Amino acid sequence: MRTNIVAGNWKMNKTASETDALLDELAAKLPDSSAEVMVAPVFVNLAEAVRRMDTSRIEVIAQNMHFADSGAFTGEVSADMLLDIGIGTVILGHSERRAYFGEDDQLLAKKVAQAVKKGLRSIFCFGEELQDRKAGKHFEVVASQLKKALFGLPVSAWGKIVLAYEPVWAIGTGETASPEQAQEMHAFIRKIVSDAYTDAVAQKVSILYGGSVKPENAAEIFSKPDVDGGLIGGASLKADDFVAIIRAIS
Ligand code: 13P
Numbered sequence: 001m002r003t004n005i006v007a008g009n010w011k012m013n014k015t016a017s018e019t020d021a022l023l024d025e026l027a028a029k030l031p032d033s034s035a036e037v038m039v040a041p042v043f044v045n046l047a048e049a050v051r052r053m054d055t056s057r058i059e060v061i062a063q064n065m066h067f068a069d070s071g072a073f074t075g076e077v078s079a080d081m082l083l084d085i086g087i088g089t090v091i092l093g094h095s096e097r098r099a100y101f102g103e104d105d106q107l108l109a110k111k112v113a114q115a116v117k118k119g120l121r122s123i124f125c126f127g128e129e130l131q132d133r134k135a136g137k138h139f140e141v142v143a144s145q146l147k148k149a150l151f152g153l154p155v156s157a158w159g160k161i162v163l164a165y166e167p168v169w170a171i172g173t174g175e176t177a178s179p180e181q182a183q184e185m186h187a188f189i190r191k192i193v194s195d196a197y198t199d200a201v202a203q204k205v206s207i208l209y210g211g212s213v214k215p216e217n218a219a220e221i222f223s224k225p226d227v228d229g230g231l232i233g234g235a236s237l238k239a240d241d242f243v244a245i246i247r248a249i250s
Contacts, residue, residue, distance in 0.1 A: 007040065030058065033247070037246055038060070093124050099168075105149045124161060130169035142165070147196070176212040176217055190205070210230060
């Protein structure tokens with residue numbers, strides 16, 4: 001059985017007091033669910049968020065991480081710094097990091113390798129842009145992203161990898177991939193993981209969908225056999241919407 005996951009990527013939203021308030025509301029309203037529930041506040045609020053969620057089953061995760069152990073990398077945060085405050089999972093390769101901060105497949109390979117070395121779980125994001133899909137290149141683009149950043153990892157690392165397919169054209173646009181488009185791509189992803197490793201590895205890896213998931217469309221997307229949950233942006237900033245999305249997977 002694969003783990004179902006609903007993770008909220010808060011991006012650059014919520015001050016410290018707003019973070020506390022949203023966490024408290026989420027903890028109070030959290031429904032029973034077989035899914036793991038995670039939220040990713042901004043770096044400056046992580047330590048307090050971990051403390052605050054100490055008695056909740058909500059896991060606090062990070063949005064990014066540097067590949068080096070430590071050193072002269074102004075503005076960056078290391079794996080050890082995350083581990084030291086109780087963070088066990090980090091989002092890597094988000095399309096906004098790729099588009100606005102120049103993160104490419106080679107850099108992301110280093111980040112994932114560092115997370116594996118340090119024992120952090122990675123939620124690795126990838127997905128095609130609109131022009132790729134229009135040109136019929138979406139499978140090719142996704143295969144290349146996965147191959148370059150992940151397929152150099154040993155089999156043993158895959159217990160710490162979660163995949164998040166986020167078509168760029170569906171992020172923050174209100175335009176979601178159809179459940180059929182999500183299923184088609186997730187099945188393809190599982191197939192190429194199987195080809196690169198083994199079917200056992202492919203069957204065990206959780207593949208999340210991200211891109212305009214809302215309470216209204218979550219249940220149908222999550223009902224697809226190769227969709228193991230979601231990475232939620234905008235709708236994770238409102239407790240009631242996020243809770244409704246968590247309910248949709250149970
Ligand atoms: P939206 O849910 O706002 O489209 O964002 C998705 C996303 O980027 C999650 O990482």
